[in-house]
Amino acid sequence: MTYSKIVGTGSYLPEKVLTNFDLEKMVETTNEWIVERTGIRNRHIAAEHEDAVTMAEEAGRAALKAAGLTPADIGMIIVASTTPSMVFPSTACLLQERFGIAGCPAFDLNASACAGFMYGFSIADQFIRTGAIKTALVIGSEVMSRVVDWKDRSTCVLFGDGAGAVVLGASKEPGVVSTHLHADGTHKDVLYLPLGNKKSPNIESVKMLGNQLFKLAVNSLGDLCDETLAANNLQKSDIDWLIPHQANMRIIQAMAKKLDLPLERVVITLDEQGNTSSASIPLALDKAVRDGQIKRGQMLIMEGFGGGLAWGSALVKY
């Protein structure tokens, strides 16, 4: 039996930091409101010369280095991004060109917004399990600052830029124990981002019914925790770490409660990074791995939720 296993992680955050106090000067908001309602204090903003590809490259190279591998070892590239610089070629193909590894499959996943990384992670896991490939590079890379309306206080305070990467390699033992993906298009109007085209050339900005989304996120992610544990006959006490999508501190707290995990066992980057959409889970994972919090052999639940709606989780023995 072949499984996949996380063999390396990496991340990249742009240098520029935008604080809540900076935002107070841009829209009618306060640091107190943002911290209390979301848990966010700072977020990183990409420089003009940076985009989803450049950030994916930084994160990807860091993950490969951590795995002790080189680009030539990659059997598949998946980039989850809702903010690519081009519709095509895909960010993954542009990255492949930068890595100089023509030949391996490379594609983007942009349909599931913040859940994109979990979808990519699951797909890479399936390819490795079947023996089709031995190594996959899965990246979430987002320049959310370019798709938010900086005059809309209800959304612009939430998002940030960055990229996170994971290298999955073939293993005789799990590794990735199970992945669980879901979607429900009936909630398409709760969170969306219209694309620019010839008729309407400018890409619009993120539209969100925050309150409704909040409730849907808590319910769907709660059910997902139950499903992930039940599928593997595990108890809550078997879980060492929760690595959630970083959208709102209150949603994260609700998930910690659901799993009976103290907040010390939940990886939280939201306060310093905001919501980086599909980059948030691998960014959080990489931080916890590099800080020495997550250790080999520990049991992790990763879970993401975003536009579509789409949501997904993975149970991983690190």
Ligand code: ACO
């Ligand atoms: N500063 C001050 N006041 C604000 C701000 C702001 N930045 N934004 C909104 N308000 C006001 C509203 O106008 C409203 O005022 P009113 O009562 O006079 O009408 C009041 O604050 C309350 O607004 P709500 O939207 O009800 O605030 P809520 O407590 O729901 O918090 C938030 C909003 C933070 C967006 C929350 O709903 C949320 O996090 N939702 C979920 C988001 C999510 O899950 N995203 C994950 C998937 S999406 C993705 O990751 C791409």
